[in-house]
Amino acid sequence: xxxxxxxxxxxxxxxxxxxxxxxxxxxxxxxxxxxxxxxxxxxxxxxxxxxxxxxxxxxxxxxxxxxxxxxxxxxxxxxxxxxxxxxxxxxxxxxxxxxxxxxxxxxxxxxxxxxxxxxxxxxxxxxxxxxxxxxxxxxxxxxxxxxxxxxxxxxxxxxxxxxxxxxxxxxxxxxxxxxxxxxxxxxxxxxxxxxxxxxxxxxxxxxxxxxxxxxxxxxxxxxxxx
Amino acid sequence: xxxxxxxxxxxxxxxxxxxxxxxxxxxxxxxxxxxxxxxxxxxxxxxxxxxxxxxxxxxxxxxxxxxxxxxxxxxxxxxxxxxxxxxxxxxxxxxxxxxxxxxxxxxxxxxxxxxxxxxxxxxxxxxxxxxxxxxxxxxxxxxxxxxxxxxxxxxxxxxxxxxxxxxxxxxxxxxxxxxxxxxxxxxxxxxxxxxxxxxxxxxxxxxxxxxxxxxxxxxxxxxxxx
DNA sequence: GTGTAGTGGATAGTTATACTATCCACTAAC
DNA sequence: GTTAGTGGATAGTATAACTATCCACTACAC
Numbered sequence: 001x002x003x004x005x006x007x008x009x010x011x012x013x014x015x016x017x018x019x020x021x022x023x024x025x026x027x028x029x030x031x032x033x034x035x036x037x038x039x040x041x042x043x044x045x046x047x048x049x050x051x052x053x054x055x056x057x058x059x060x061x062x063x064x065x066x067x068x069x070x071x072x073x074x075x076x077x078x079x080x081x082x083x084x085x086x087x088x089x090x091x092x093x094x095x096x097x098x099x100x101x102x103x104x105x106x107x108x109x110x111x112x113x114x115x116x117x118x119x120x121x122x123x124x125x126x127x128x129x130x131x132x133x134x135x136x137x138x139x140x141x142x143x144x145x146x147x148x149x150x151x152x153x154x155x156x157x158x159x160x161x162x163x164x165x166x167x168x169x170x171x172x173x174x175x176x177x178x179x180x181x182x183x184x185x186x187x188x189x190x191x192x193x194x195x196x197x198x199x200x201x202x203x204x205x206x207x208x209x210x211x212x213x214x215x216x217x218x219x220x221x222x223x224x225x226x
Numbered sequence: 227x228x229x230x231x232x233x234x235x236x237x238x239x240x241x242x243x244x245x246x247x248x249x250x251x252x253x254x255x256x257x258x259x260x261x262x263x264x265x266x267x268x269x270x271x272x273x274x275x276x277x278x279x280x281x282x283x284x285x286x287x288x289x290x291x292x293x294x295x296x297x298x299x300x301x302x303x304x305x306x307x308x309x310x311x312x313x314x315x316x317x318x319x320x321x322x323x324x325x326x327x328x329x330x331x332x333x334x335x336x337x338x339x340x341x342x343x344x345x346x347x348x349x350x351x352x353x354x355x356x357x358x359x360x361x362x363x364x365x366x367x368x369x370x371x372x373x374x375x376x377x378x379x380x381x382x383x384x385x386x387x388x389x390x391x392x393x394x395x396x397x398x399x400x401x402x403x404x405x406x407x408x409x410x411x412x413x414x415x416x417x418x419x420x421x422x423x424x425x426x427x428x429x430x431x432x433x434x435x436x437x438x439x440x441x442x443x444x445x446x447x448x449x450x451x452x
Numbered sequence: 453g454t455g456t457a458g459t460g461g462a463t464a465g466t467t468a469t470a471c472t473a474t475c476c477a478c479t480a481a482c
Numbered sequence: 483g484t485t486a487g488t489g490g491a492t493a494g495t496a497t498a499a500c501t502a503t504c505c506a507c508t509a510c511a512c
Contacts, residue, residue: 467501
């Protein structure tokens, strides 16, 4: 298959495919001649996965590269690949804080992130969840906890207990759905798509549910004092 | 309060505050002289909200503008403001598809999005959820359904039934937590932060739970055939 | 008074991301 | 033997979110 056919079949522009090849998202085709290379169904399949991660999961190209590297590396276990995919979904440490005293942050921000971080770590220990100490989701959760605290949504991580009970159950179903007997790359793909797509799905469903519930509670009332 | 003090107290750089003023995210201070304006605690508070929406929720500046406009517009009901915040959280219609025949998409992509869209709309009707027909989350959910279908995660929206039952319950708790007696702007802020932060929190918790469950199922095994 | 740090406002520049377009030597098929 | 198309390289574009510079001016210290 030539690049133009790959483009047609995947719906991805030729220039974009070339870009993905350069970035290492897509394996190069079999070079038949200096200006002739052969692509196959694996390339179509890979492009579908790439587009799904970008469009559905909102991953950056760099995150996709990392994720696909784990998919392709046969020495990475399914479990470890899950970890990579999960970190790729976390919004890439939005708090680098390069330790410069030049930032306008004076005596403010009494490291609420660290407080929340400790709280989250303690909470995870109480629940006996086996997660890497450096899992990106830990930090992410600590940041959302800090934000919720600031705006009057309670102070302790036990705020998340209900969510966690349900998430554990749901994650069990999702992981259980995967068949360890099928071939490794399909299993990986399915696990990764599941990780990103169900997360988006839950977000969307939650927003629909919130809209429905807020209609029940606040609907038809045209404003609430000033 | 002068701009430098506002910067110190909020931890946002002066240049960034000026940028937010230009973009209309922050109300201008009270102008005392051509080069003197006065900012108050409301500005500090607003900056905290803006940063939380951007850092925790990952919203774009444009989405924040829209959300804050709803917060400030006293004629917008709480319920409608929820809708605005929810749409701001959806990843801004990543499928504009400007109807150009020039795109490389030939006869492929048998509008799976539309099929999934119909399926999602039917599913919502079955559940009797009251949501705007143009809610962004509908489209988003349809897209994730299409992705899940493509990768072998089942075909019907009933895949989401469990998620939806739980989301409904959780959304009820969340909306119920809001006190309609408190002043409008605090209520709005709390509702909006809740919408964005709990969504991120659930995502993070879900990833932690997935990691835990995948450890139980796949951990210690070093790869699964090739 | 005079100097100077800081201000508000405008405008221009920067960095990063994700493409998109152009160029070119070449070649396979008509 | 022409020509549409290819692979590969390189350059350009668009957008987002800042960041930096400039400038006339002014409040306050001395």
